[in-house]
Amino acid sequence: MPEHERELGRAQREHWQQTYGEHPSMYGEEPSAPAVHAAASFRAAGAREVLELGAGHGRDTLYFAREGFTVPAADFSPVGLEQLRTEAVAQGTAQRVSTAVHDVRDPLPFADDSVDAVFAHMLLCMALSTKEIHALVAEVRRVLRPGGTFVYTVRHTGDAHYRAGTGHGDDIWEHGGFAVHFFPRDLVGSLAEGWNLDEVHPFEEGGLPRRLWRITQALPR
Incomplete structure (x- = not known):
């Protein structure tokens, strides 16, 4: 990994640690709209365990647990x-939640097809290079069982903070201390190669508002 990418990753980890420490439950207690949608999709697919990556302080993790899922949750912030x-x-x-301190630049600490x-x-639109994003999605594919579903959201190049x-570099822009990799549409397509791409749903969130896509894709059975 180039040194400037390491430095950016370290700086972002420290920034998030400080942010969570100074603003507990900064995103509130209610689940995100994508989590509510994802829970319904996961239940329809017969899922019982949901791995959440980039769980933060856990508003969505806790929602999945309240909905009856077992939820291993990973984030790079111990706070x-x-x-x-x-x-x-x-x-x-x-009893339905477990946690792991983990940086998604490293292989996921879960077994194949588990x-x-x-x-x-x-998460995927944090300060990750395109190469690191592809490696992460390959790891998601590795740990998912055949037919498993992956729901993720990203800010895209139509967002007001893009540029x-x-x-x-690599469509990563830092604003207010937070670095974001803004996704072009072709990146979504390349990440779905070998998957069944079910949906790319545009939506808005927050007061700016942030402009995002919610992507749902599943592994073939």
């Missing part, structure tokens, strides 16, 4: 995951 575990105990869902579904809300702030 965020500690908040998640505390709230899982408070909500009575701790999970029913994977969910990632705005705003500090550019780091």
Whole structure:
């Protein structure tokens, strides 16, 4: 990995650690709209376990657990995951939630064909290079069982913050301390090669608003 990518990754990890520490439950307690949609899709596909990548402080993890799924949750922020575990105990869902401190630039700490579904809300559009994103999706494919479903969301190149702030190359732009890899449509297509691409759904979130795609794709059985 080039040194500038390592430095950006370290800086973003520290930024998120500080942000979660200063703003506990910064995204609120209600689940994201993509998580609500994903839960229905996962249930329809017969999933019982949902791996959440980039879980943060866990609003979506806890929602999946309340809906009856077993949820291993991974994030590179120990601070965020500690908040998640505390709230899982408070909500009575701790028995369905496990956590792992993990940077998705590394291989996922799960066995081949071991999970029913994977969910990632705005993780793939963090400060990851295109090469790292492809490697991550390959890892998702490895850990999913045949027929497993992957739902992820990303900010795209139609977003108001695209090309705003500090550019780091590879469509990565930093604004307000947060670095985002804005997705062009052809990147979504290339990540779906060998999958069944069920949906690319545009939506908006937040006050700017952020402009995103919700992508649903499944492995062949």
